[in-house]
Amino acid sequence: MPYMIKTNGLCKKYGTVMTVKDLDLAVPEGSVYGFLGPNGAGKSTTLKLILGLAIPTRGTITVFGKEVNSRSRLSILKNIGSLIESPSYYGHLTGEENLRLIQTIRQVPDANVKEVLQTVRLTQQKDKKVSHYSLGMKQRLGLASALLSHPRLLILDEPTNGLDPAGIQEMRELILSLPSRYQMTVVVSSHLLTEIDQLASTVGIIHKGELVFQNSLESLHARSSRRLLLGTLDNSRAANILRTNGIAFQESEDRIALPYAEDEEVASYVQLLTAEHVGIYRIEEDCKSLEDIFLELTGKAVSL
Incomplete structure (x- = not known):
């Protein structure tokens, strides 16, 4: 099975605390990988390590079949979209203007801006200042920013945090549509069991920095004797x-x-x-x- 992400013995130590311990992730290509664990388990740290936002204490990370290091990092990141913690935006600009800035940095076609606005259902609000957006609209704008370059890999850290039930349902439907629409692999972290149960095809469970389960969602349910x-x-x-x-x-x-x-x-x-x-x-x-x-x-x- 081809894997989009592989880590081997991945560790991250802050001071005397080992927040990620010998992590061996294996994210299948084309899957929605649910990264599940309680708050403080090491989910965000792991995703930051994969994105190069933190440096591993030891271990290796492979994305798209290439080891992530100082030489390969930029070429790998060109094919990754991410939404870590809360989305960043300029409140005094409109939704479309925020995307145009990212378009310039990413050097992607104009058509991509229109397409992602439609994908996240913000076309009607594209001319509204982001400071006037609801929390759900801001989350969708963050997702649009991550999708703008049509990445092969999308990493979403707690994408439904703070959303109301309708917003959670909307975000879930969007995420589920992405692998077939864009032929991408999606990694979604969450501390919510029901969310991962309704989203993921493959599940990794982390506890105190250690991977305690990794397999298909069906395999997890099979433990229900x-x-x-x-x-x-x-x-x-x-x-x-x-x-x-x-x-x-x-x-x-x-x-x-x-x-x-x-x-x-x-x-x-x-x-x-x-x-x-x-x-x-x-x-x-x-x-x-x-x-x-x-x-x-x-x-x-x-x-x-």
């Missing part, structure tokens, strides 16, 4: 009957937890217990939520 919870009127007797018949189970608070089974097998459990006069008042399917899995991976001490 399904089971059956049985509510009976006599759990102690039910447990003895199941044990005698060699049926694996666990006692879970006031329920009997059984491995997930198909309908016929569930019916046999019910028949076995009712034949022994054990009343069953509830059978329900249970599985770990994405949040449960995240907390397991990060040690359950993390506040989201």
Whole structure:
């Protein structure tokens, strides 16, 4: 599989604190890569390292198959768009005027300005001063600036921070449309589980500077083991009957937890217990939520 970004043993130390520890990222080409972790986990530092805004303490970074160093950095950055922390803009200029400045620096065609304004749905507000923009409009202008040169790689750090639900939905739809529209790879960092769950095809989870999970979103959800919870009127007797018949189970608070089974097998459990006069008042399917899995991976001490 071709990778747009690869890091090997990436570390960053500030003073005595190692904020990024031996990070081995692998971002597949054409994916939306969700970089997930609680606040302070090292997400922004990692993205700054990739963009050359911070210098690694040790380790290597490869983007577009080239190692990032002082000689290659500028040529690599020409094909990267980024929105790190909050967008920068000139408030006394209009949205279009802000983009025209970046157009001059990036040396891109006039058509690109019109195109990105349409992409982020700011065409109607392009002549309005940015100081009068809402937070959501400013975020979209920041995204337009990052898209102006049609980069191969787009890096977005917490792009929905401070947005209302409608703004979050709008930003999500925009991000999801980018890989097919521009044939680009998108890296999105977030501390919000639901956001990454609805955006990403590949997920990396960072905790205290260390990568604790990296794989497809489907692989993360596969950790959500399904089971059956049985509510009976006599759990102690039910447990003895199941044990005698060699049926694996666990006692879970006031329920009997059984491995997930198909309908016929569930019916046999019910028949076995009712034949022994054990009343069953509830059978329900249970599985770990994405949040449960995240907390397991990060040690359950993390506040989201």
